[in-house]
Amino acid sequence: MAETRYREIAETLAAEVAAVPPGTKIAGEHEIAARFGVGRAAARAAMQELARRLLVRRVRGGGTYAAKRIDYVISSNRTPSWSSTVRAAGSVPHTVVRSCDAMAMPAAVAERLGAAEGAAGFRLRRRSFTDGLPASWGDEWVPLAVLPDLPTAIRHEGSLTEILRQMANASPERASSRASIEIASDEVATELDCTTGDPVWLVESVNRDAATGRLLCFTQRWIRADAIRVVFELGAAEAG
Structure with a gap:
């Protein structure tokens, strides 16, 4: 997995998350991998980057949502x-x-x-x-x-x-x-x-x-x- 690729995906997703209301459900790792033509590891790394920036909230068993801290x-x-x-x-x-x-x-x-x-x-x-x-x-x-x-x-x-x-x-x-x-x-x-x-x-x-x-x-x-x-x-x- 190229480090720059997952960061590029994270930047794209970050801009999209910022444009939706808090609480909006975000696509899962499988959908992100398919959309960007990457493996699950890259998709997971991109989502982890969004979580690290506190842009999304992961709800156990419920998915990932746009956050408003x-x-x-x-x-x-x-x-x-x-x-x-x-x-x-x-x-x-x-x-x-x-x-x-x-x-x-x-x-x-x-x-x-x-x-x-x-x-x-x-x-x-x-x-x-x-x-x-x-x-x-x-x-x-x-x-x-x-x-x-x-x-x-x-x-x-x-x-x-x-x-x-x-x-x-x-x-x-x-x-x-x-x-x-x-x-x-x-x-x-x-x-x-x-x-x-x-x-x-x-x-x-x-x-x-x-x-x-x-x-x-x-x-x-x-x-x-x-x-x-x-x-x-x-x-x-x-x-x-």
């Missing part, structure tokens, strides 16, 4: 809401609730929320999408005392931030956040439709009520690095 901005003056952050970046959010179970919060979670070890809370497990493609998966922990009717509310309102506003009379803001690049475990890869070992963001945040300082929820969110760029805006440089 958006900024997930973490800032003290932005609402800590997945849906509003994705919309602000120009993409379409969608979230599926996996479960919302009442249980004793693990010691590490209770500590983050300033609660006693074993205190009752809800673990809200959700899978989120941008432009119809899997982008995020994780857990949101809410003390039972904060939102005793969360399982009912989440059936009617997809935004936890809005539920906290409407039912807990709170104004959610970030109390703390941290982000790191990790390697996708089997479980994370299954939920994000990526490959075990792929780089993914792990974002952990504690949110509080802006008026009272009451701690409201703790979020652990795994995010596909080829779908989202995590951006921290701090201090005087924060966007308005």
Whole structure:
């Protein structure tokens, strides 16, 4: 395989991908090989080059799609809401609730929320999408005392931030956040439709009520690095 050939194919495909809406399905390796008169190895190398440039997203068992990598901005003056952050970046959010179970919060979670070890809370497990493609998966922990009717509310309102506003009379803001690049475990890869070992963001945040300082929820969110760029805006440089 001549190196220049697969790069030429990648350049042609990159221009085509840039011209279609995000989420558009891209031809597979067999079709690309036939179209350009090359072997599967060259076609595969061209697709890998597009993935390396973050121009496409590969969904395990579902094919390859045009990507639009958006900024997930973490800032003290932005609402800590997945849906509003994705919309602000120009993409379409969608979230599926996996479960919302009442249980004793693990010691590490209770500590983050300033609660006693074993205190009752809800673990809200959700899978989120941008432009119809899997982008995020994780857990949101809410003390039972904060939102005793969360399982009912989440059936009617997809935004936890809005539920906290409407039912807990709170104004959610970030109390703390941290982000790191990790390697996708089997479980994370299954939920994000990526490959075990792929780089993914792990974002952990504690949110509080802006008026009272009451701690409201703790979020652990795994995010596909080829779908989202995590951006921290701090201090005087924060966007308005």
